Amino acid sequence: xxxxxxxxxxxxxxxxxxxxxxxxxxxxxxxxxxxxxxxxxxxxxxxxxxxxxxxxxxxxxxxxxxxxxxxxxxxxxxxxxxxxxxxxxxxxxxxxxxxxxxxxxxxxxxxxxxxxxxxxxxxxxxxxxxxxxxxxxxxxxxxxxxxxxxxxxxxxxxxxxxxxxxxxxxxxxxxxxxxxxxxxxxxxxxxxxxxxxxxxxxxxxxxxxxxxxxxxxxxxxxxxxxxxxxxxxxxxxxxxxxxxxxxxxxxxxxxxxxxxxxxxxxxxxxxxxxxxxxxxxxxxxxxxxxxxxxxxxxxxxxxxxxxxxxxxxxxxxxxxxxxxxxxxxxxxxxxxxxxxxxxxxxxxxxxxxxxxxxxxxxxxxxxxxxxxxxxxxxxxxxxxxxxxxxxxxxxxx
Amino acid sequence: xxxxxxxxxxxxxxxxxxxxxxxxxxxxxxxxxxxxxxxxxxxxxxxxxxxxxxxxxxxxxxxxxxxxxxxxxxxxxxxxxxxxxxxxxxxxxxxxxxxxxxxxxxxxxxxxxxxxxxxxxxxxxxxxxxxxxxxxxxxxxxxxxxxxxxxxxxxxxxxxxxxxxxxxxxxxxxxxxxxxxxxxxxxxxxxxxxxxxxxxxxxxxxxxxxxxxxxxxxxxxxxxxxxxxxxxxxxxxxxxxxxxxxxxxxxxxxxxxxxxxxxxxxxxxxxxxxxxxxxxxxxxxxxx
Numbered sequence: 001x002x003x004x005x006x007x008x009x010x011x012x013x014x015x016x017x018x019x020x021x022x023x024x025x026x027x028x029x030x031x032x033x034x035x036x037x038x039x040x041x042x043x044x045x046x047x048x049x050x051x052x053x054x055x056x057x058x059x060x061x062x063x064x065x066x067x068x069x070x071x072x073x074x075x076x077x078x079x080x081x082x083x084x085x086x087x088x089x090x091x092x093x094x095x096x097x098x099x100x101x102x103x104x105x106x107x108x109x110x111x112x113x114x115x116x117x118x119x120x121x122x123x124x125x126x127x128x129x130x131x132x133x134x135x136x137x138x139x140x141x142x143x144x145x146x147x148x149x150x151x152x153x154x155x156x157x158x159x160x161x162x163x164x165x166x167x168x169x170x171x172x173x174x175x176x177x178x179x180x181x182x183x184x185x186x187x188x189x190x191x192x193x194x195x196x197x198x199x200x201x202x203x204x205x206x207x208x209x210x211x212x213x214x215x216x217x218x219x220x221x222x223x224x225x226x227x228x229x230x231x232x233x234x235x236x237x238x239x240x241x242x243x244x245x246x247x248x249x250x251x252x253x254x255x256x257x258x259x260x261x262x263x264x265x266x267x268x269x270x271x272x273x274x275x276x277x278x279x280x281x282x283x284x285x286x287x288x289x290x291x292x293x294x295x296x297x298x299x300x301x302x303x304x305x306x307x308x309x310x311x312x313x314x315x316x317x318x319x320x321x322x323x324x325x326x327x328x329x330x331x332x333x334x335x336x337x338x339x340x341x342x343x344x345x346x347x348x349x350x351x352x353x354x355x356x357x358x359x360x361x362x363x364x365x366x367x368x369x370x371x372x373x374x375x376x377x378x379x380x381x382x383x384x385x386x387x388x389x390x391x392x393x394x395x396x397x
Numbered sequence: 398x399x400x401x402x403x404x405x406x407x408x409x410x411x412x413x414x415x416x417x418x419x420x421x422x423x424x425x426x427x428x429x430x431x432x433x434x435x436x437x438x439x440x441x442x443x444x445x446x447x448x449x450x451x452x453x454x455x456x457x458x459x460x461x462x463x464x465x466x467x468x469x470x471x472x473x474x475x476x477x478x479x480x481x482x483x484x485x486x487x488x489x490x491x492x493x494x495x496x497x498x499x500x501x502x503x504x505x506x507x508x509x510x511x512x513x514x515x516x517x518x519x520x521x522x523x524x525x526x527x528x529x530x531x532x533x534x535x536x537x538x539x540x541x542x543x544x545x546x547x548x549x550x551x552x553x554x555x556x557x558x559x560x561x562x563x564x565x566x567x568x569x570x571x572x573x574x575x576x577x578x579x580x581x582x583x584x585x586x587x588x589x590x591x592x593x594x595x596x597x598x599x600x601x602x603x604x605x606x607x608x609x610x611x612x613x614x615x616x617x618x619x620x621x622x623x624x625x626x627x628x629x630x631x632x633x634x635x636x637x638x639x640x641x642x643x644x645x646x647x648x649x650x651x652x653x654x655x656x657x658x659x660x661x662x663x664x665x666x667x668x669x670x671x672x673x674x675x676x677x678x679x680x681x682x683x684x685x
Contacts, residue, residue, distance in 0.1 A: 208654065210530060234604055238533070
């Protein structure tokens with residue numbers, strides 16, 4: 001954060017004036033889509049790009065934005081964080097896009113953050129993340145911790161799960177998430193029996209499974225990311241762990257991942273998100289139908305895809321309100337914009353540039369879809385620094 | 398204590414996985430000296446073979462796929478050897494770059510054919526369940542690894558083809574002057590080595606992800622086993638795989654997964670300081 005403020009403070013140098021990309025010079029408005037289309041993260045990020053392309057297509061069909069058609073410029077972040085920074089620079093400086101929709105892992109976002117702050121350009125980041133961040137040049141359309149992890153813990157507590165085991169990939173999101181979980185547990189009389197991290201791309205989970213089984217927790221809180229989830233759930237299942245004996249609550253497993261993991265291996269386990277393909281809203285019926293029509297009936301829609309899809313609409317709405325694609329005007333116009341989205345009402349919080357979102361806990365069904373069993377009732381105000389939670393004091397520093 | 402004891406079979410089963418992914422490399426890398434970075438993608442090809450066969454073989458696809466994947470991956474290896482690698486014999490760095498390029502192409506090909514997300518390969522119902530800490534599917538992999546080693550050993554020591562292979566490995570020039578068609582032997586070696594990767598791929602569908610980047614998760618471990626075991630040494634690979642499996646299992650049990658990786662690498666590096674040639678050395682009269 002120190003770095004971020006320092007960078008934001010040096011506005012006005014030549015590099016930044018170039019960065020206030022108008023992107024609206026010609027008959028079209030260029031927008032950048034920057035996701036990993038190759039490498040270990042491609043499995044997840046390709047689908048978000050698809051959802052964003054669908055939103056762009058729909059907006060164009062409806063007449064575009066400010067009378068201009070949107071023109072997507074797609075780049076590949078290649079699951080490599082420096083590449084994300086490099087491609088972001090290219091999109092801003094060379095393609096002069098009006099805004100960028102992109103990223104998935106926190107590492108990719110952290111790599112892009114200085115680029116966007118320095119060049120005063122806009123990034124829309126569509127994935128749930130570990131919070132404790134609020135860049136003036138990023139809009140976060142996925143959940144922050146108080147809209148996903150804390151509701152997940154509330155749910156486990158409600159179910160009477162008092163002893164937890166924490167399993168995560170070894171990088172910033174799981175480590176920060178687990179810090180929050182431990183603080184929550186301490187304040188709520190829950191016990192943490194173990195905390196284990198594995199490298200990204202790790203596929204050998206027999207030892208970890210043994211540790212979990214020996215510790216006999218009531219539930220496992222899972223922050224593994226990517227392909228590791230497949231190996232983890234397959235090996236957990238063969239060790240005889242079932243959703244009844246030891247539910248594993250995941251925050252990075254959505255509809256897309258269920259097929260790869262194998263429904264057999266994960267059926268009955270809970271997940272925490274803000275959106276499921278089965279969420280019952282009029283906007284969702286339209287979204288699912290349009291997505292399947294464009295990409296095939298076998299495709300599923302998931303939370304990050306929906307957040308990416310929303311990001312394009314929210315940006316377009318802000319542009320309409322601002323009457324310009326100029327970054328500062330769009331930022332100013334964005335606060336307070338409220339749209340009925342597939343997940344329900346989404347409102348941009350102008351102060352944090354995060355969204356008001358409804359938290360939903362779902363259970364994985366035998367057909368691979370996720371059925372909601374609990375929700376927060378109303379959209380939760382984003383609180384990336386957990387300022388409103390007394391037990392979370394000291395986490396943000 | 399129970400957890401500690403459980404780690405023993407777990408270590409052996411990790412060793413079995415390591416052995417299975419490294420077996421093919423003992424042929425192509427160990428015997429022919431080809432650093433084949435595309436070996437991981439042959440493993441991937443085996444896994445996708447099981448996925449494709451699922452359509453008509455159902456849950457038994459894993460069994461049916463074993464021989465089919467051997468042939469599919471073997472033919473891919475043969476094609477690679479004939480089309481490219483043979484022009485680079487004796488130039489290990491060029492081969493490394495070439496096969497690395499091929500591995501990237503194959504990954505992208507898989508992505509185009511099967512999509513970026515992982516696919517689902519159902520494991521047979523009779524492989525569900527466990528004896529103590531040892532799930533049946535791990536046991537299956539252990540049996541498969543041991544079976545493959547025995548088959549290879551019989552082939553190498555009992556069949557005429559296998560003995561010719563050994564002759565070429567020990568002294569290429571002398572074998573050639575004795576009338577052995579070394580080019581033919583190279584093709585066969587590469588076919589078998591790549592085919593074994595295909596078998597490993599089928600087995601891995603039981604425990605891991607099946608996607609375009611599958612190969613990248615295993616390639617480094619495969620090379621580690623071959624290097625630690627000694628080039629071209631079947632028993633070296635067996636012992637190295639078992640030792641690394643157990644080391645991995647206990648290191649992770651006492652520390653954590655990230656640190657266990659560091660410990661395993663550190664031990665191998667230290668070991669290679671004392672025995673750069675690996676556990677076992679091929680004694681030959683070749684003037685190399």
